[in-house]
Amino acid sequence: MQGGGEQREMWGSRIGFILAAAGSAIGLGNIWRFPYVLGESGGFAFLVVYIFFVLFIGIPIMAAELAIGRGSGRNPVGAFRLLKAGTPWWLVGAMGILTGVIILSYYSVVAGWTLNYVIKAVATFDTAFATSETAEGTFNHFLSSSGQQVLFHFLFMILCIVVVSQGIKGGIERWSKILMPTLLVLLVLLIVRAVTLPGAGAGLAFLLQPDFTKLNLNVILTALGQAFYSLSLGMGAIITYGSYLNKKENLFSSATTIAGLDMGIALMAGLAIFPAVFAMGFEASSGPGLTYIVLPRVFAELPAGQILAIIFFVLLSIAALTSAISLLEVMVTFVTDELKWPRSRATIIMAAVAFVLGVPSALGFGVWSEITIFGQSFFDASDFITANVMLPLGGLFIALFVGWGWDIEKVKKEISMGHTTLRFFTVWIWILRIAAPIALLAIFISNIAA
Ligand code: TRP
Numbered sequence: 168m169q170g171g172g173e174q175r176e177m178w179g180s181r182i183g184f185i186l187a188a189a190g191s192a193i194g195l196g197n198i199w200r201f202p203y204v205l206g207e208s209g210g211f212a213f214l215v216v217y218i219f220f221v222l223f224i225g226i227p228i229m230a231a232e233l234a235i236g237r238g239s240g241r242n243p244v245g246a247f248r249l250l251k252a253g254t255p256w257w258l259v260g261a262m263g264i265l266t267g268v269i270i271l272s273y274y275s276v277v278a279g280w281t282l283n284y285v286i287k288a289v290a291t292f293d294t295a296f297a298t299s300e301t302a303e304g305t306f307n308h309f310l311s312s313s314g315q316q317v318l319f320h321f322l323f324m325i326l327c328i329v330v331v332s333q334g335i336k337g338g339i340e341r342w343s344k345i346l347m348p349t350l351l352v353l354l355v356l357l358i359v360r361a362v363t364l365p366g367a368g369a370g371l372a373f374l375l376q377p378d379f380t381k382l383n384l385n386v387i388l389t390a391l392g393q394a395f396y397s398l399s400l401g402m403g404a405i406i407t408y409g410s411y412l413n414k415k416e417n418l419f420s421s422a423t424t425i426a427g428l429d430m431g432i433a434l435m436a437g438l439a440i441f442p443a444v445f446a447m448g449f450e451a452s453s454g455p456g457l458t459y460i461v462l463p464r465v466f467a468e469l470p471a472g473q474i475l476a477i478i479f480f481v482l483l484s485i486a487a488l489t490s491a492i493s494l495l496e497v498m499v500t501f502v503t504d505e506l507k508w509p510r511s512r513a514t515i516i517m518a519a520v521a522f523v524l525g526v527p528s529a530l531g532f533g534v535w536s537e538i539t540i541f542g543q544s545f546f547d548a549s550d551f552i553t554a555n556v557m558l559p560l561g562g563l564f565i566a567l568f569v570g571w572g573w574d575i576e577k578v579k580k581e582i583s584m585g586h587t588t589l590r591f592f593t594v595w596i597w598i599l600r601i602a603a604p605i606a607l608l609a610i611f612i613s614n615i616a617a
Pocket residue numbers: 191192193194195196197270396397398399400402404490491493494
């Protein structure tokens with residue numbers, strides 16, 4: 168029996184679920200961070216380490232989250248409470264939901280920039296990015312205009328509400344089935360343009376040239392942390408999506424497919440970005456500077472660059488939207504399960520909470536730049552505490568829960584549904600018991616020590 172109420176919805180199809188979960192995983196991290204980290208940290212050598220961690224830490228934890236979600240049919244708090252009643256394990260779910268609210272609050276601010284840049288690419292492309300000075304000026308001016316910061320943060324949140332209020336099958340699944348293939352097509356178009364430019368080879372060399380001398384402990388932990396963050400693990404997003412999954416699906420193969428798509432898109436983003444950056448004589452970088460200053464300049468130097476810029480920012484908006492809706496869904500599932508609120512009310516109120524919490528982040532680049540937390544802006548502090556502290560800690564407890572806390576026979580039963588064999592079960596459970604906790608503890612310690 169599923170928990171969580173009488174007519175709890177389900178994903179309509181396997182592919183719909185896979186695309187929605189891949190949509191959660193594929194976000195800004197894949198596009199503006201992974202390619203640069205790859206190039207900077209040893210190219211192909213880094214990739215080997217990254218793939219190792221995806222296979223041996225990322226996929227096992229994703230399968231663990233899916234098992235918790237499907238095994239309970241509940242939101243992260245309700246899931247732990249149902250599976251281990253009368254114990255403090257539910258706090259792991261509660262921390263996850265809190266983490267989700269904070270991530271959504273600042274993720275939506277950056278996503279708002281992306282929406283704004285779609286408009287800039289359409290309407291003021293020729294003037295805004297004509298030179299490096301204007302491109303920088305455009306971005307800085309936009310960052311410090313409070314009204315625009317709040318407006319686009321608001322508009323992005325409205326998009327999230329539109330999708331999530333329509334439910335799992337009719338909202339998230341339906342939109343993922345439209346948006347994810349669109350993202351792929353747009354990315355392929357950008358890759359074709361980038362790799363056919365004269366001088367593109369330098370970008371490919373930057374991305375993939377193996378340099379095994381770069382693999383020190385720090386780089387290895389970066390690979391681990393990126394693998395974990397990129398798969399949206401540690402806060403119950405995958406528990407939540409798993410709670411709407413039917414018992415016929417194979418959890419290991421689902422997790423592997425989602426991780427494969429996530430990594431494939433991250434590599435493709437590298438192929439779309441760095442060949443063009445190098446061919447046009449710019450320097451490799453990452454984050455907002457790359458996305459909102461360097462890349463628009465690269466496009467401005469290319470024939471038909473305006474079209475490429477529009478394609479790029481639409482693509483980035485899609486990547487951000489499918490991640491943000493999964494964050495919002497965690498909160499919405501929580502209140503629809505626990506308080507039995509209707510979905511529409513849950514969606515609007517939870518989005519409003521994340522919106523309000525995001526306002527200090529949005530204003531921190533302008534009028535509220537004086538306000539800091541431990542010397543960081545509200546935006547940076549929100550990012551730091553979630554990505555570096557709360558997510559690894561959440562992942563640690565999720566691994567320990569499935570490895571030691573939950574009843575092993577029940578875990579086995581949940582995993583065996585949709586599986587013809589339990590071949591990987593022993594390896595998996597020992598990864599969750601020992602290897603994954605050590606790995607996550609290592610990320611956690613290195614992050615707070617940094
Ligand atoms: N995976 C997302 C990215 O690569 C970011 C992210 C981390 C996330 N944790 C999440 C998204 C939880 C949704 C839910 O950008």
